Amino acid sequence: MRQPPVKPNQPTPPFNAPAARRLRAALGMGPEHVAYSMRSSYGLPYVTPDLVIAWERGGTHPSSPELTALAGVLWCSPGELIGRPRTLREHRISRGLAPEDVARGVGLELAAYQRMEESDTWRGNERQSAALADVLALDLPDFVAVTGREAKLADLLHSAVTTRWQAYVRPVGRTVPLDRGVLEAVLQELHREYQEQMVATLSWGGGGQETGDNGREFLDRIIDHFWTAVDRSRPRGY
Template identity: 55%
Template sequence: MPVNTQAGEPRTPPFNAEAARRLREALGMTPAHVAYGIWAAYGIQISPSTVASWELAESTPTEAELTALAGALWCAPGELLGAPGTLREYRLALGLAPDDLALRIGMDQSAYERLEAGGKWSGNDRQAAALAEALDLPTPALIRFTGQDKKLTELLTSAAATRWQAYVRPVGKLVPLPKQHIQDVLQELHTDYQASMTATLNWGGGEGTDDSGKAGRAFLDDILAEFWERVGRQRP
């Protein structure tokens, strides 16, 4: 079933203005040198003032300009970007064109471009694995981009509130982690959720039950973030 691709909406790339300036200065180049290099190698005409504007974070380069700037500065596009957050940003960081990435994961280019623009993931497990490999995606990002975060949240909520043992296998089907690792994290979530409920009930007063409900809902509202944090903490 097609599912929404979370965090796939296009936005301005997280351009690292300071990195662009630092790399240029390390090469002994002026903004004029960079502008000329971009025009000579990529045929994109920009002014030295535009390069300076990028470095002052007053404006940001387009995707084509970013690729050309990286070429002029002899660096990878990822060195000019902050931490990627969207599918498009992960692709830009590696300097991949949409058609190249679509070919690598075995997906029609137009289908991939719709996905990157915030469309729906309808690929299979093989394509998801290929996407993760091509973009070197961390597991949380892969889960988001393939629209599985909602399902994972539901499983984690049930695991914390009921018998966590019953959810080890379903969670393992979504998250490629060792079984023991998943068991440990689910048990932690269950224990902490139950403890939060019990603690508020012991506060005393007539509103104890209501307070425990609020504490429990607050814990469950953040359960996906808690899961990833604990997964990272338990990694060797």
């Protein structure tokens, strides 16, 4: 059996194995039918029923071309077979777009865009970043993560909840495109939650290590706390 070509440094996209199995069953297809269609219609002669089963069991993940072909066979979009996208490349694949589509949509040379995708480092300017969000239909948390702003946001939020939150409204606003009123409400809420948690822990008489552990746990999840508070403070949509 001829194996698929393997390219170095080419990670496979996250794969939703249960979804693939569910979609195949809904179509009344067996693994052998999927494998045959991928061989005959998509030029992937090495795909066998055993390989399809391995994908569905999570033992291995299909490559990007295999994922696209599998989606075609199962009459679904690639996004329905992909796990939650994390990287620039994974978001593109989940939308069923070619690199050329994204590069053209954001106003970049193809080679420049591909270098960003390969290094998973977005270097576009503000206009190109806004276009990227539109082309890939990114929600705000994904936009912040894909454009490499998440680490900076976490640092700013750490400082905001442990010191004076008012001083961080503008810096956070430069990192996350949110209405100032929303940011003020969110930072005040996070600051209050963190400080109340610390005070409550001390009042229980634990103090010491327990206090430090609770504080670190809150700070470790500060990004999650932030987006939860944002959802409570503004209308849906980006």
